[in-house]
Amino acid sequence: MNKEGRVEEEEEEQTFEELGLDPRLIRALTKKTIDKPTPIQRVAIPLILEGKDVVARAKTGSGKTFAYLLPLLHKLFTQSSSAKNLAPTALILVPTRELCQQVCSEANSLIELCRVQLRLVQLTSSMSVSELRTTLAGPPEVVISTPACIQTCLSNGVIQGQAVQDSLSILILDEADLLLSYGYEDDLKALTSHVPRRCQCLLMSATSSSDVEKLKKLILHNPYILTLPEVGETKDDIIPKNVQQFYISCSARDKLVHILALLKLELVQKKVLIFTNSIDMSFRLKLFFEQFGIKSAVLNAELPQSSRLHILEEFNAGLFDYLIATDESQSEGKEQVDDQNGSERKKSKKHRKHKLDAEFGVVRGIDFKNVHTVINYEMPQTAAGYVHRIGRTGRAYNTGASVSLVSDEEMEIFEEIKSLLGENEDKVSQFIAPFPLLSKNAVESLRYRAEDVARSVTKIAVRESRAQDLRNEILNSQKLKAHFQDNPKDLDLLKHDKMLSKKAPAPHLRDVPDYLLDPTTQEASKIVKLARAAMGNANPSRGKGSKGRFKRSRDPLKTFSAEAPKRAGKGGMKRKVKDTDNGHKQ
Numbered sequence: 246m247n248k249e250g251r252v253e254e255e256e257e258e259q260t261f262e263e264l265g266l267d268p269r270l271i272r273a274l275t276k277k278t279i280d281k282p283t284p285i286q287r288v289a290i291p292l293i294l295e296g297k298d299v300v301a302r303a304k305t306g307s308g309k310t311f312a313y314l315l316p317l318l319h320k321l322f323t324q325s326s327s328a329k330n331l332a333p334t335a336l337i338l339v340p341t342r343e344l345c346q347q348v349c350s351e352a353n354s355l356i357e358l359c360r361v362q363l364r365l366v367q368l369t370s371s372m373s374v375s376e377l378r379t380t381l382a383g384p385p386e387v388v389i390s391t392p393a394c395i396q397t398c399l400s401n402g403v404i405q406g407q408a409v410q411d412s413l414s415i416l417i418l419d420e421a422d423l424l425l426s427y428g429y430e431d432d433l434k435a436l437t438s439h440v441p442r443r444c445q446c447l448l449m450s451a452t453s454s455s456d457v458e459k460l461k462k463l464i465l466h467n468p469y470i471l472t473l474p475e476v477g478e479t480k481d482d483i484i485p486k487n488v489q490q491f492y493i494s495c496s497a498r499d500k501l502v503h504i505l506a507l508l509k510l511e512l513v514q515k516k517v518l519i520f521t522n523s524i525d526m527s528f529r530l531k532l533f534f535e536q537f538g539i540k541s542a543v544l545n546a547e548l549p550q551s552s553r554l555h556i557l558e559e560f561n562a563g564l565f566d567y568l569i570a571t572d573e574s575q576s577e578g579k580e581q582v583d584d585q586n587g588s589e590r591k592k593s594k595k596h597r598k599h600k601l602d603a604e605f606g607v608v609r610g611i612d613f614k615n616v617h618t619v620i621n622y623e624m625p626q627t628a629a630g631y632v633h634r635i636g637r638t639g640r641a642y643n644t645g646a647s648v649s650l651v652s653d654e655e656m657e658i659f660e661e662i663k664s665l666l667g668e669n670e671d672k673v674s675q676f677i678a679p680f681p682l683l684s685k686n687a688v689e690s691l692r693y694r695a696e697d698v699a700r701s702v703t704k705i706a707v708r709e710s711r712a713q714d715l716r717n718e719i720l721n722s723q724k725l726k727a728h729f730q731d732n733p734k735d736l737d738l739l740k741h742d743k744m745l746s747k748k749a750p751a752p753h754l755r756d757v758p759d760y761l762l763d764p765t766t767q768e769a770s771k772i773v774k775l776a777r778a779a780m781g782n783a784n785p786s787r788g789k790g791s792k793g794r795f796k797r798s799r800d801p802l803k804t805f806s807a808e809a810p811k812r813a814g815k816g817g818m819k820r821k822v823k824d825t826d827n828g829h830k831q
């Protein structure tokens with residue numbers, strides 16, 4: 246292979262054995278039902294095992310974490326450790342605490358399954374200097390941290406620069422494109438002066454940017470550059486092929502009734518990750534859902550870290566199906582649109598800054614497990630934000646769908662997104678099509694109830710529930726900290742999807758009576774359920790069937806049209822879309 250190579254996704258299938266990994270790791274992967282490497286893993290693992298510096302750029306959800314963790318663990322399992330080490334052998338740097346936690350638990354679960362003695366720790370910015378000292382005593386073979394924490398260790402003498410020079414043999418920068426934008430440049434510069442030249446350096450990233458180039462120059466020596474199609478590279482393949490993208494055009498005011506119809510009539514498959522641009526909006530949605538008996542949880546930068554981690558764990562474990570997330574870049578005090586009246590209101594940057602956690606990241610890198618549908622309740626503010634939101638579904642070999650609710654005010658960003666997806670209308674419509682399962686009748690049948698409930702979700706109710714949730718979570722986080730020290734695997738201590746509304750939901754709103762539903766919608770919802778069962782996803786709550794391969798013929802979004810089921814006939818969407826000008830790939 247030459248030093249700069251594109252990784253082709255359709256290359257012949259190769260096994261983990263053929264990549265030369267330790268048999269213990271292969272057995273561990275088998276236990277995790279991971280049987281074949283993803284394209285980026287196929288190419289990166291042998292190079293990393295050979296000791297090469299590698300820059301791996303591959304789209305979201307392509308398996309970059311195992312692409313470096315597997316060869317790293319292989320090396321640590323097979324090399325004799327030096328008793329003289331005063332600093333870790335390997336250092337993994339990530340931009341957020343959530344990622345620290347995620348990488349740490351992925352790596353630890355592999356180590357446990359391999360039954361190997363190896364210490365891997367994470368450092369968090371909430372640790373005091375003495376806690377950092379205790380955690381690093383030994384020292385552990387692998388440390389996972391944000392650059393800021395490592396800098397704290399260096400500047401407080403918890404780790405000596407000379408010890409790093411003597412011991413460090415692998416340095417990994419994960420989500421490298423974010424490290425600089427999170428403001429870690431100085432921390433990284435301070436560290437690199439101690440990184441020895443013989444140290445192998447790996448840089449993993451979902452996008453290429455000037456920041457990645459900067460880091461490459463700062464840290465790597467003549468690396469292999471591996472590229473899978475990605476943002477800014479080719480337009481064809483920005484979003485994984487196994488994610489179907491849809492949109493619904495509606496007024497900002499009508500978004501509530503549309504999302505209610507999607508969830509309540511079960512027209513989208515669970516689990517569902519819903520994105521909003523402001524924390525208030527996420528609470529508004531939660532309170533609105535509550536009145537219809539739909540349980541959800543919110544996730545945002547305002548919550549304490551342990552609560553956020555716990556919410557993620559609970560959602561990943563399938564304890565609830567709907568998570569409403571506000572992404573970090575969106576909540577950073579920019580002008581935000583209030584959907585109720587369309588008026589814009591400014592949030593004071595100063596006011597928000599002290600509350601939001603700068604090391605929090607929902608969108609980038611977080612591996613939400615078995616999310617089948619991503620809903621953009623509000624459109625992200627950038628096209629890149631869209632790509633990363635959608636990347637939370639269809640991870641690795643899973644399938645997924647996205648539905649974006651687009652109001653007139655959001656048309657501009659929607660156009661930008663479309664031009665990122667394809668150069669011309671024909672191409673765009675192959676990637677993103679009108680959502681076919683929701684008929685006008687279905688929306689209208691719920692309108693009265695939705696508008697009635699929406700009126701009861703006042704600004705004051707939103708503010709109160711947000712404050713109450715924060716209080717609950719702060720309390721939770723104290724309990725959690727103590728509890729998890731004793732029972733690290735116990736997930737069921739606290740519920741994050743509990744009711745915030747003071748008013749119990751009215752019984753008649755919990756179910757949608759049949760007389761409100763037109764036959765087309767009933768049919769659509771039945772088919773979505775059947776498809777879920779057929780795709781091995783009948784009970785995602787228990788984490789089964791996540792790897793159900795995509796069965797095109799059974800996917801209702803491929804074969805069903807709410808507007809014209811009869812005309813569509815056997816070919817369903819296919820025929821219908823062919824009739825239209827924009828010919829979506831269905």
Ligand SMILES: Nc1ncnc2c1ncn2[C@@H]1O[C@H](COP(=O)(O)OP(=O)(O)OP(=O)(O)O)[C@@H](O)[C@H]1O
Pocket residue numbers: 279280281282283286303304305306307308309310311450451609610611612614636640641642
């Ligand atoms: N070879 C594989 N086969 C099946 N699943 C895999 C494989 N490798 C990784 N996965 C799973 O795919 C999911 C996504 O992997 P990962 O988080 O590493 O993606 P990523 O490329 O780092 O994405 P992002 O850029 O969004 O962080 C994870 O749940 C992981 O366990």
